[in-house]
Amino acid sequence: xxxxxxxxxxxxxxxxxxxxxxxxxxxxxxxxxxxxxxxxxxxxxxxxxxxxxxxxxxxxxxxxxxxxxxxxxxxxxxxxxxxxxxxxxxxxxxxxxxxxxxxxxxxxxxxxxxxxxxxxxxxxxxxxxxxxxxxxxxxxxxxxxxxxxxxxxxxxxxxxxxxxxxxxxxxxxxxxxxxxxxxxxxxxxxxxxxxxxxxxxxxxxxxxxxxxxxxxxxxxxxxxxxxxxxxxxxxxxxxxxxxxxxxxxxxxxxxxxxxxxxxxxxxxxxxxxxxxxxxxxxxxxxxxxxxxxxxxxxxxxxx
Ligand SMILES: [Zn+2]
Ligand SMILES: [Zn+2]
Numbered sequence: 579x580x581x582x583x584x585x586x587x588x589x590x591x592x593x594x595x596x597x598x599x600x601x602x603x604x605x606x607x608x609x610x611x612x613x614x615x616x617x618x619x620x621x622x623x624x625x626x627x628x629x630x631x632x633x634x635x636x637x638x639x640x641x642x643x644x645x646x647x648x649x650x651x652x653x654x655x656x657x658x659x660x661x662x663x664x665x666x667x668x669x670x671x672x673x674x675x676x677x678x679x680x681x682x683x684x685x686x687x688x689x690x691x692x693x694x695x696x697x698x699x700x701x702x703x704x705x706x707x708x709x710x711x712x713x714x715x716x717x718x719x720x721x722x723x724x725x726x727x728x729x730x731x732x733x734x735x736x737x738x739x740x741x742x743x744x745x746x747x748x749x750x751x752x753x754x755x756x757x758x759x760x761x762x763x764x765x766x767x768x769x770x771x772x773x774x775x776x777x778x779x780x781x782x783x784x785x786x787x788x789x790x791x792x793x794x795x796x797x798x799x800x801x802x803x804x805x806x807x808x809x810x811x812x813x814x815x816x817x818x819x820x821x822x823x824x825x826x827x828x829x830x831x832x833x834x835x836x837x838x839x840x841x842x843x844x845x846x847x848x849x850x851x852x853x854x855x856x857x858x859x860x861x862x863x864x865x866x867x868x869x870x871x872x873x874x875x876x877x878x879x880x881x
Pocket of ligand 2: 639641716784
């Protein structure tokens, strides 16, 4: 299961009732944050999710509305009692920016490890997630993120019993290890069901709908994607500022055949994003206009 909360939905500036765009996900009790603008720690506190289990921060790019909240958040996590390291991932240039931000948060009870990524890179995320990233198209280097959670094959106890496998060996077989004992030997294939599909979630912001993105985002269970502009008439602005309209976000979701779409990163000028929901839903019926605190629990699909 992956739990996700959209802590904020704004672009450029935090507003009353609209924090800056960022996504927090939880897998097996471990947390990963995507972007951290000014005020993210307040939005986080409002969500009720604790800070201590934060293991990774993935930065889309280094514009202030996506990183300026990092020093304060690191203090909030320290205050919650964390001592284990935190990994920060971001595009080329992130290490310098995080180092500069750490000038105002130099003393922490845990280590902060920064890794710069390039499109196509894969990296581990907390709770057993596999992260990967792809380059977007913005004024600065930007990364789109995707996280996949594999699901192990089901253990079939009736088969293990029929083969006479002592119960002490079941856990090893479940973990994919062959076992042998005085009266026989068994491989995992003999007692495990067929492969099962996993879960995936993606976070894409501050980019034009770059050509590589549909394939990169293929079939994700939830796509959280920017739609800075609601009106189709703002397409020239979206092109100029390297953002997307709602219709473009929905087209990306449709092209990638995702299951659900949450639109986020609204321009401060966009007072009522819901008024433009039709522009997204005409293209992709499962489009939802994000709002601060929007939460979902994604279960593994039924077999
Ligand atoms: Zn932004
Ligand atoms: Zn930006």
